[in-house]
Amino acid sequence: MPQAEPPRMRGKVRSARSIPSLHGLTEMAARERAYHDLRYRILTGRLAPGTTLLETELAGLLSLSRTPVREAVIKLEEEGLVEVRPRHGVTIKALSLQDFANILDTYSALEVRAYELVAARGLTPEQTRLLERMVEDMETATATGDIARWSDLDDEFHAEIVSLCGNQRLQTALNAFWGQQYRARMMILPLRPLPDESNAEHRAVLDALKLGDRDLTRERQNAHRDRADKQQLELLRRSLGSSGLA
Amino acid sequence: MPQAEPPRMRGKVRSARSIPSLHGLTEMAARERAYHDLRYRILTGRLAPGTTLLETELAGLLSLSRTPVREAVIKLEEEGLVEVRPRHGVTIKALSLQDFANILDTYSALEVRAYELVAARGLTPEQTRLLERMVEDMETATATGDIARWSDLDDEFHAEIVSLCGNQRLQTALNAFWGQQYRARMMILPLRPLPDESNAEHRAVLDALKLGDRDLTRERQNAHRDRADKQQLELLRRSLGSSGLA
DNA sequence: CTTCACACCAATGTATACATAAGCCGACCG
DNA sequence: CGGTCGGCTTATGTATACATTGGTGTGAAG
Numbered sequence: 001m002p003q004a005e006p007p008r009m010r011g012k013v014r015s016a017r018s019i020p021s022l023h024g025l026t027e028m029a030a031r032e033r034a035y036h037d038l039r040y041r042i043l044t045g046r047l048a049p050g051t052t053l054l055e056t057e058l059a060g061l062l063s064l065s066r067t068p069v070r071e072a073v074i075k076l077e078e079e080g081l082v083e084v085r086p087r088h089g090v091t092i093k094a095l096s097l098q099d100f101a102n103i104l105d106t107y108s109a110l111e112v113r114a115y116e117l118v119a120a121r122g123l124t125p126e127q128t129r130l131l132e133r134m135v136e137d138m139e140t141a142t143a144t145g146d147i148a149r150w151s152d153l154d155d156e157f158h159a160e161i162v163s164l165c166g167n168q169r170l171q172t173a174l175n176a177f178w179g180q181q182y183r184a185r186m187m188i189l190p191l192r193p194l195p196d197e198s199n200a201e202h203r204a205v206l207d208a209l210k211l212g213d214r215d216l217t218r219e220r221q222n223a224h225r226d227r228a229d230k231q232q233l234e235l236l237r238r239s240l241g242s243s244g245l246a
Numbered sequence: 247m248p249q250a251e252p253p254r255m256r257g258k259v260r261s262a263r264s265i266p267s268l269h270g271l272t273e274m275a276a277r278e279r280a281y282h283d284l285r286y287r288i289l290t291g292r293l294a295p296g297t298t299l300l301e302t303e304l305a306g307l308l309s310l311s312r313t314p315v316r317e318a319v320i321k322l323e324e325e326g327l328v329e330v331r332p333r334h335g336v337t338i339k340a341l342s343l344q345d346f347a348n349i350l351d352t353y354s355a356l357e358v359r360a361y362e363l364v365a366a367r368g369l370t371p372e373q374t375r376l377l378e379r380m381v382e383d384m385e386t387a388t389a390t391g392d393i394a395r396w397s398d399l400d401d402e403f404h405a406e407i408v409s410l411c412g413n414q415r416l417q418t419a420l421n422a423f424w425g426q427q428y429r430a431r432m433m434i435l436p437l438r439p440l441p442d443e444s445n446a447e448h449r450a451v452l453d454a455l456k457l458g459d460r461d462l463t464r465e466r467q468n469a470h471r472d473r474a475d476k477q478q479l480e481l482l483r484r485s486l487g488s489s490g491l492a
Numbered sequence: 493c494t495t496c497a498c499a500c501c502a503a504t505g506t507a508t509a510c511a512t513a514a515g516c517c518g519a520c521c522g
Numbered sequence: 523c524g525g526t527c528g529g530c531t532t533a534t535g536t537a538t539a540c541a542t543t544g545g546t547g548t549g550a551a552g
Contacts, residue, residue, distance in 0.1 A: 030536065054503065065537045066504090067313075074317060078324060080415060087503060087544055102413040109359035109416075113351060167348040169326060169426075170355075173419060180415075276506065300533065311507045312534090333514055333533060495552085500545105507540075516531085522524090 030064050034072035037062060042081050042092055043182050049094035058090065079176045100184045100236055101229075107177040108225035111158065112218055114165040114174065119209050119217035121166060128210055131160065135202050142194055151189055157202065161209070188235040198228060276310050280318035283308055288327050288338055289428050295340035304336065325422045346430045346482055347475075353423040354471035357404065358464055360411040360420065365455050365463035367412060374456055377406065381448050388440055397435055403448065407455070434481040444474060 028036065038058070041047040053061070059069045073090050076082045080103075084090045095103075123131070134157045141150040162174055201224040208217040274282065284304070287293040299307070305315045319336050322328045326349075330336045341349075369377070380403045387396040408420055447470040454463040 056503075067536055067538090070505090071317065071320060074320060075324070078321065084504095086505090089503080099415075102415050105359060105363065105413055106356065106416045106419060109355050110352065113355035117351065167351055169345075169348050169423075170352045173352060177415075302533075313506055313508090316535095317505095330534095332535090335533080493552105495550100497550090498548090500547090502545090503543095505540105505542080507538100509538075510536085512533105512535080514531100514533090517529095519526105519528090521526085 029068075031068040031071050034058075034062050034064055034069045035075055038072055038076060039079075039081065039179065042076070043179060045183065045186075047092050049092050049183075052089045052091040054089040080180050095180070095184055097233065097237055097240070100181065101233055103177055103180045103184075104229040104232065107174065107181060108222075108229055110170060110174050110177065111162065112221045112225060114162045114167070114170055115205065115209070115221040116214050116218045117165040117167060117170075118161055119212055119214045121164065122212045123164070123209055127164060131157070131206055131209075134160065135199070135206060138195075138202065139199050142196065142199055145194070147189060147192055147195075150195055151185070151192075154195070154198065184236055185232070188232060188239055191235045191239060198224070201227070275314075277314035277317050280304075280308050280310055280315045281321055284318055284322060285325075285327065285425065288322070289425060291429065291432075293338050295338050295429075298335045298337045300335040326426050341426070341430055343479065343483055343486075346427065347479055349423055349426045349430075350471075350475040350478065353420065353427060354468075354475055356416060356420050356423065357408065358467050358471060360408045360413070360416055361451065361455070361467040362460050362464045363411040363413060363416075364407055365458055365460045367410065368458045369410070369455055373410060377403070377452055377455075380406065381445070381452060384441075384448065385445050388442065388445055391440070393435060393438055393441075396441055397431070397438075400441070400444065430482055431478070434478060434485055437481045437485060444470070447473070 038047070055066050055070060055073070058073070059066045062069060073082060073084060077084055077090075081093060082090045083093050093099075134153060138150055138153045138157065141147075141153060162171055165171065201220065205217065205220045205224060208220050284293070301312050301316060301319070304319070305312045308315060319328060319330060323330055323336075327339060328336045329339050339345075380399060384396055384399045384403065387393075387399060408417055411417065447466065451463065451466045451470060454466050
C-alpha cells in the first residue's frame with residue numbers, strides 16, 4: 001500500500017485530490033488507463049457497488065485485453081475498492097457502516113500523524129498564506145450555504161496540509177484510504193449541517209501548525225477528526241439504516 | 247494498500263508475523279508463490295538491496311512465466327519493497343535512514359490506533375492471560391540475554407494485540423509497513439541494548455489495555471513507540487552512517 | 493420429492509507470442 | 523578528437539492462446 005502513484009493528475013472533477021479528470025486518458029498506457037478509468041467509475045458511482053463484472057467484460061468495456069485490466073484490478077483490490085472472487089468476477093465493493101468506521105479510523109490515525117509532521121517541519125510564509133486563504137474560502141462557502149463547494153475545499157485543505165508532511169509513504173497510504181471513504185462522503189454530503197464547527201477547528205489546527213507545536217497540533221487535529229468522523233458515521237447510519245451499499 | 251492477504255500463513259522462520267516458511271510453497275498458485283517467495287527472499291536478505299533483475303530473470307529464477315511474476319512484482323512495488331524502472335528491471339529497494347524514519351512514523355501511527363481500538367473493545371480473560379505470559383517471556387529472554395528471542399516475542403506481542411483490534415484494513419496496512427521495516431530491524435538487532443525500558447513499557451501498556459482506558463493506552467503506547475523508534479533510528483544511523491542500504 | 497454424482501462449460505490463471513519503444517553503440521560529421 | 527545522429531537490440535507492455543479448475547445443471551436413484 002505504501003509507495004505508488006507518482007503520476008500527478010491534473011484536472012478536477014469533484015475534488016482536487018485524486019479523482020482524475022480522465023481527460024488525457026487516451027494518451028496513457030493501457031494499465032494506467034484501466035486503473036484510472038475504473039477507479040473513476042467506481043468513485044463516482046458510474047459503477048455501482050454490488051455490480052459484478054467478468055474480466056472479459058471489463059476488458060471489453062475498456063477496449064483492452066485482459067492483461068492490463070487484470071493488473072489494474074489487482075491494484076483496485078489492494079485498495080479495497082473491489083473484490084475478486086475467482087470464478088465469479090470482480091465485484092464493486094459496498095461499504096457497510098462498519099467498513100466506513102474502519103476506514104475513517106485508519107485514515108484519521110494517518111492524517112493526524114501527517115499533521116504532526118507538518119507542525120514539526122514548520123510552515124513557510126507562503127504556505128501559511130495559502131492555508132489561511134483556504135480557511136477563509138471555506139467560511140465564505142459556509143456563509144453562502146454552498147456545502148458541495150465547502151466539501152471540495154475541505155478536501156483540498158486537508159490534502160494541502162498532508163502534502164507538506166514530507167513522508168511519501170504516509171501520503172500514499174492516505175490517498176488509498178481517502179479513495180475508500182470518498183463514496184460514502186459524497187453520499188452523505190447533502191445531509192451535512194453547516195460546518196461551523198469544522199471551520200472553527202480548522203482555524204484552531206492551523207494556529208497550532210503556525211506555532212509549530214506538534215503536541216498541540218496532534219491534540220487539535222485528533223479532536224477535529226474524532227468529532228467529524230462521529231458525525232459522518234451518524235449521518236451515514238441515518239442515510240442507510242445499516243443496510244449496506246455506499 | 248488496505249485490504250489484501252486473507253491467506254493466513256503458518257510456519258515460523260523468524261517471526262510469527264508474516265514471513266511465511268515457504269514450506270507449502272509448491273502447492274500454492276503461481277502468483278502467490280512468486281509473491282511470497284520474492285518477499286521472503288527480500289526480507290531475509292537473500293535478495294540484497296540494490297540487486298536488479300529483469301522480469302525474465304525473475305521468471306527464470308522461480309521457474310514461472312513472466313505473467314504471474316509480473317503481478318507479484320506489482321504487489322511488491324506497492325508495498326515499497328522493490329522499484330521497477332521500465333527498461334531497467336526491478337530493483338530491490340534499499341532503505342535510507344529517511345525511508346526508515348518515514349516507515350516507522352507511519353507504522354507507529356497505525357499501531358497506536360490499533361491499540362486504542364483494542365482498549366475500547368476490552369480484553370477477554372484469555373487474551374489477558376496470553377499477553378501477560380508474553381510479557382513474562384520477554385522478561386525472561388531479557389534476563390538470559392537472548393535478544394533475538396526477545397525480538398521475536400516482541401513482534402508476536404505487538405502482532406497479537408494488533409490482531410485484536412477488529413479493523414481488518416488497519417491490520418493489512420500495518421502488515422505492509424511491518425514488512426518494510428523488518429530488514430532494518432534485523433540489521434540492528436545485534437546492536438540493541440537490553441530492552442529493559444521496552445519491557446516496562448509493555449507492562450504499562452498492557453495495564454492500560456486491561457483497564458480498557460483508551461486515552462491512557464494511546465498515551466502510553468505512543469510514548470513507547472516514540473522512544474523505541476528514536477532508539478532504532480539512532481542504532482541504524484550508527485550502523486550505516488547514513489550510507490544507505492538496509 | 494430430494495439428494496447426490498457426473499459431466500460439461502466457462503472464467504480464470506498461466507504461458508507465450510508479438511509490437512513498441514528506449515537505451516546503447518557505432519559511425520560519421522564537424 | 524568529440525559530439526551527435528541513427529539504427530539495432532532487447533526489455534517491457536499488451537494481446538492472445540491454452541490449460542485448469544470449479545461451478546452449474548441435469549439426471550438418476552433412493
